[in-house]
Amino acid sequence: MRLHHAVVAFLIVIVPPASVSADPAGTFVLSPSQKFVQDFYDWYVPKAQGDNNGAPWMIALKEKSSAFDPKLAAALTEDNAAQAKVDDDIAGLDFDPFLNSQDPGERYVVGAAKWKGNMLQVDVYSIASGKKSDKPDVVDDLVKTQGHWQFVNFEYPGEGDLLSTLATLKADREKPATPN
DSSP, X not given: OHXXXXXXXXXXXXXXXXXXXXXXXXXXXXXXXXXXHHHHHHHHHHHHHSOOSSOHHHHHHHHTGGGBOHHHHHHHHHHXXXXXXXXXXXXXXXXXXXXXXXXXXXXXXXXXXXXXXXXXXXXXXXXXXXXXXXXXXXXXXXXXXXXXXXEEEEEETTTEEHHHHHHHHHHHHHXXXXXX
């Protein structure tokens, strides 16, 4: 009987419960917020890599509108409309705001999630040539609204964030043109 108890105790300590599993990299099951982010990137990256008629982030806003805070969606939509008005110049974003890249990686994986006030920040890493980037490419800022997660901003480690970038681009567009 003692051996039976020892075996059961060993299995409890060594073998994780069914709700916790490890992937090949040895990381554990994602939290609901991390799963939300990973599911988004699994859906979005093929669109970013594809040949789209227009910005892939606008496809995301249209097809996954509930995943975005209305303020963020409005700022991205305004920026896209401003860019559409010019043919030979860049008036808006010139990089993918969800990937922080002009050239998407093969895929993207979530990392740590941490609270900052009432906002959850989830690190996102690119995978290129099978290797995960050393630091997060982007940190997704999330809030839970009416029972589901929404993106409220995308931070670019050491480079600012999406909402600030959009505000700067808007301010630049609103400056009066200087005569040549």
